[in-house]
Amino acid sequence: MTLFTSTISILVVGLGIIGLILKKNVLMKLLSLNIVNTSTILFFVLIVSEQGDRAPIGSSGLARMADPLPQALVLTSIVINFGVLALSLLFTMVLVKRYHTLDIDKIETSVKRDYKEESP
Amino acid sequence: MISLLVGLSAYLVSGTMTLIFRKWRFWISLSGWAGALVGLIFTSITYRNSGSTIGSLGPWGQLGIEIKIDQTTVLFLILAVALNLFTLLYLKGKKPATFYSLYNLLFATSFSWAFTNDLFNLYVIIELMSLISILLIGYDRKTYQIYAGIKYLLLSSLSMSLYLIGLAILYKTAGHLGISSVKAHLGAEPEFAVTLALTLMITGLAVKGGVLLFSMWLPDAHSYSSTVVSALLSGMAIKCGLIDIIRLSVLTDMSEALLVLGLITGIGGTIFAVIEKFPKRLLAYSTISQVGYILLGISMGTDLGITAASFHILFHGLSKSLLFVAVGHGKVGRIDLHQVNKVSLPIASKLGLLAGSLSILAIPPLDGYFSKCLLLDTVGHSWTWIVVLFIGLGTALSFVKLNWALLPGPTKGKFRLDDLSLIVYALIVSVGGGITLFFLSRTYIRHLFCLEYIEESIAILLIAILLYWLFKKPISKIRSPDFVFDLDSSLISLFTGFLLVIFLWL
Amino acid sequence: MNINRLSLKEIYVLAIVVIFLLLIIYAIFSQQQTGLQRVGGLYLKKLGANPNIRNYVYGIYGMYRFYDTLFELLIFSTAVLGITIFSDLEESRESSSSELIESHVVDASASFLYPIIFLLGLYLAYSAHLGPGGGFAGGVIAGTGVLLLAIAIGADRIGQLFYEQFMKKVEYLILLLVLAIVLCSAVLPIDIYTGNRGTAVIIIANLSMGAKVFIGSWTILHFFVKHRGEI
Numbered sequence: 001m002t003l004f005t006s007t008i009s010i011l012v013v014g015l016g017i018i019g020l021i022l023k024k025n026v027l028m029k030l031l032s033l034n035i036v037n038t039s040t041i042l043f044f045v046l047i048v049s050e051q052g053d054r055a056p057i058g059s060s061g062l063a064r065m066a067d068p069l070p071q072a073l074v075l076t077s078i079v080i081n082f083g084v085l086a087l088s089l090l091f092t093m094v095l096v097k098r099y100h101t102l103d104i105d106k107i108e109t110s111v112k113r114d115y116k117e118e119s120p
Numbered sequence: 121m122i123s124l125l126v127g128l129s130a131y132l133v134s135g136t137m138t139l140i141f142r143k144w145r146f147w148i149s150l151s152g153w154a155g156a157l158v159g160l161i162f163t164s165i166t167y168r169n170s171g172s173t174i175g176s177l178g179p180w181g182q183l184g185i186e187i188k189i190d191q192t193t194v195l196f197l198i199l200a201v202a203l204n205l206f207t208l209l210y211l212k213g214k215k216p217a218t219f220y221s222l223y224n225l226l227f228a229t230s231f232s233w234a235f236t237n238d239l240f241n242l243y244v245i246i247e248l249m250s251l252i253s254i255l256l257i258g259y260d261r262k263t264y265q266i267y268a269g270i271k272y273l274l275l276s277s278l279s280m281s282l283y284l285i286g287l288a289i290l291y292k293t294a295g296h297l298g299i300s301s302v303k304a305h306l307g308a309e310p311e312f313a314v315t316l317a318l319t320l321m322i323t324g325l326a327v328k329g330g331v332l333l334f335s336m337w338l339p340d341a342h343s344y345s346s347t348v349v350s351a352l353l354s355g356m357a358i359k360c361g362l363i364d365i366i367r368l369s370v371l372t373d374m375s376e377a378l379l380v381l382g383l384i385t386g387i388g389g390t391i392f393a394v395i396e397k398f399p400k401r402l403l404a405y406s407t408i409s410q411v412g413y414i415l416l417g418i419s420m421g422t423d424l425g426i427t428a429a430s431f432h433i434l435f436h437g438l439s440k441s442l443l444f445v446a447v448g449h450g451k452v453g454r455i456d457l458h459q460v461n462k463v464s465l466p467i468a469s470k471l472g473l474l475a476g477s478l479s480i481l482a483i484p485p486l487d488g489y490f491s492k493c494l495l496l497d498t499v500g501h502s503w504t505w506i507v508v509l510f511i512g513l514g515t516a517l518s519f520v521k522l523n524w525a526l527l528p529g530p531t532k533g534k535f536r537l538d539d540l541s542l543i544v545y546a547l548i549v550s551v552g553g554g555i556t557l558f559f560l561s562r563t564y565i566r567h568l569f570c571l572e573y574i575e576e577s578i579a580i581l582l583i584a585i586l587l588y589w590l591f592k593k594p595i596s597k598i599r600s601p602d603f604v605f606d607l608d609s610s611l612i613s614l615f616t617g618f619l620l621v622i623f624l625w626l
Numbered sequence: 627m628n629i630n631r632l633s634l635k636e637i638y639v640l641a642i643v644v645i646f647l648l649l650i651i652y653a654i655f656s657q658q659q660t661g662l663q664r665v666g667g668l669y670l671k672k673l674g675a676n677p678n679i680r681n682y683v684y685g686i687y688g689m690y691r692f693y694d695t696l697f698e699l700l701i702f703s704t705a706v707l708g709i710t711i712f713s714d715l716e717e718s719r720e721s722s723s724s725e726l727i728e729s730h731v732v733d734a735s736a737s738f739l740y741p742i743i744f745l746l747g748l749y750l751a752y753s754a755h756l757g758p759g760g761g762f763a764g765g766v767i768a769g770t771g772v773l774l775l776a777i778a779i780g781a782d783r784i785g786q787l788f789y790e791q792f793m794k795k796v797e798y799l800i801l802l803l804v805l806a807i808v809l810c811s812a813v814l815p816i817d818i819y820t821g822n823r824g825t826a827v828i829i830i831a832n833l834s835m836g837a838k839v840f841i842g843s844w845t846i847l848h849f850f851v852k853h854r855g856e857i
Binding site for chain 3: 222247251294619
């Protein structure tokens with residue numbers, strides 16, 4: 001059962017990667033990156049668990065508790081993804097304000113032209 | 121453990137205090153450096169007394185976070201402390217306070233990743249290092265800097281997600297997070313799932329470490345950012361991925377994969393460097409090819425190989441940062457090397473450029489000679505040795521090209537106090553390594569000063585000068601393929617590289 | 627990306643990602659079950675003996691691996707520091723009005739809802755060692771409650787009500803407090819997490835993490851609200 005759910009989360013990771021590479025809109029790329037990060041966290045929690053585990057809190061009895069270590073690790077990971085999302089949105093906002101377009105190809109050509117034209 | 125906490129607290133305290141007391145930012149950062157120097161001294165005393173030790177942070181044994189002190193740690197800390205002092209004296213309060221707090225936080229993270237031996241702590245520290253780096257890259261808010269920052273952030277975040285997937289599969293098999301505990305629980309012949317997990321983790325680390333197919337963000341990020349930031353990133357922040365590959369290499373035998381990656385990186389980086397026309401981008405490509413050397417050293421699998429890689433990390437970091445600061449000091453980062461005729465540079469820039477180039481070209485008695493000799497010792501006399509010599513020839517060609525255009529111009533400018541720190545640093549890079557090794561063990565030095573290696577280095581340099589003088593026109597006509605470093609192409613080459621490694625390993 | 631006319635690059639990308647996924651799925655299914663005692667089980671046993679902590683996940687990230695939590699807080703502070711560095715960007719014309727939504731219903735409901743949300747955030751941050759929650763979830767909930775208030779009365783008045791300038795300086799001192807707790811737990815030979823002293827240390831750590839995340843998340847939300855606009 002957990003193998004099946006882990007497979008689903010890996011498929012979502014794959015969808016996110018395809019979206020990250022093939023989409024032309026910068027905001028869509030950022031959202032796809034967020035999908036990849038979140039489903040990685042889901043995969044981590046799912047692959048270590050077994051069916052019938054209880055939550056690792058003291059009052060639910062000592063029968064067969066889930067492994068608490070991956071859950072502590074993904075708490076850290078969620079905060080890291082929040083920080084990455086905030087900074088990437090900030091940088092995209094600054095870039096889009098200058099160029100008034102969301103298309104990655106147009107942004108790349110404008111950036112290369114800016115670098116060559118600016119005096120050292 | 122005490123040494124780690126001393127250095128880390130010194131940098132964190134100075135990093136937060138610069139935000140509260142903004143006027144004294146230079147003196148607060150200098151006291152942070154003093155604390156780090158104390159940490160370095162404690163670490164070297166611990167290493168000298170008891171060799172490589174593995175401990176844990178806190179009194180809990182296996183349940184805490186594992187840390188390791190060995191030769192790589194001490195050498196990397198020397199690099200961090202030296203770079204800190206040099207860039208602090210070069211900057212001297214010119215930038216606003218938030219730059220100094222980011223700067224101190226970067227050194228705090230670098231202090232930590234030298235010690236850590238725990239798989240999840242590695243992930244957290246590397247993520248912190250990437251966030252600080254992109255803020256430093258985009259600090260001056262030019263559009264090309266912000267674009268380089270976004271590209272780096274997307275690639276780095278994706279690569280760390282791949283690392284986390286690999287860690288999940290590895291944790292399910294091995295059950296522990298500290299590297300020595302995992303090694304004890306892993307069999308001699310790992311199954312397919314463990315091999316795939318390790319490949320995913322190496323992919324994630326290679327993106328940060330500057331390996332060719334994986335880290336295509338590197339030329340843009342290191343050439344677009346400002347001078348001191350380029351020097352710090354190229355000299356120090358790249359090495360985090362490499363140090364962590366060294367730590368992971370004890371888990372299983374990964375010689376073939378790392379050998380092929382090292383060869384591709386070395387050769388590819390040199391070819392890109394020879395046909396490049398902007399000086400800062402040329403230096404970034406040269407960083408990639410030197411990372412190839414380090415990977416070759418690690419892939420040999422012996423202790424001597426890891427020693428060679430660690431020494432090359434130290435000496436290359438020092439020389440490359442000197443080169444970046446020398447090029448930036450003279451403000452020649454963006455001239456066209458194929459068409460320029462007479463460029464006027466201050467005397468400190470010229471001296472720095474000469475010292476850095478000779479060190480990377482491995483001319484005795486400069487620093488780079490010793491690390492290259494260690495590497496040639498490790499490789500032995502096989503076909504790999506021929507490839508190493510070929511990469512050396514390519515490196516010599518690119519640096520001859522750089523110096524040919526920049527050195528012969530008139531020397532301008534009055535001698536200011538800024539230049540003094542650059543000249544002193546150039547001197548330290550040139551002869552400091554040799555003198556230190558001389559005092560540490562004389563038999564070592566005598567062995568390394570063998571005639572064969574000296575002849576090889578000088579012969580390579582002379583052949584490169586001759587080739588460049590003959591082929592100057594055709595080289596300048598080739599256009600460098602910049603489209604390979606766009607965002608989509610970088611992502612595609614990441615996955616191509618991953619599949620290459622996994623099929624090599626099977 | 628039209629299904630009928632896929633270019634060569636798109637076919638190559640789809641092929642690479644499909645091979646990547648198949649390799650990982652094969653690895654997951656072929657992984658052998660070792661009867662190994664994982665280190666998570668050891669944590670459960672040791673934490674069962676400490677009566678202060680009932681949430682075992684907190685026991686791991688708040689006690690044994692608190693060093694990781696220190697770096698996590700540093701990541702959060704770096705994100706907030708990045709936002710403050712760029713906070714003097716020019717605003718667009720549309721966002722110069724101070725109130726986001728002008729409606730009596732929003733005003734009335736926000737002014738009685740926000741204390742409840744704030745109190746919920748405070749409770750979650752405080753009781754991290756007794757149940758699920760923790761400093762991060764509590765801080766973000768409190769920050770969102772303040773955002774609800776900002777929708778009603780305007781974001782600039784929030785700065786005066788909550789002493790924003792002072793809070794920004796306090797945020798960095800909280801980081802030093804967390805660093806001091808890490809140093810004490812690592813260096814002192816006694817275990818500081820047992821007994822009444824242990825409960826005090828745990829509550830101080832929880833509240834400091836909650837306060838730091840609250841200030842940071844309000845800064846980030848305020849910045850993105852102020853700089854909304856068109857392409």
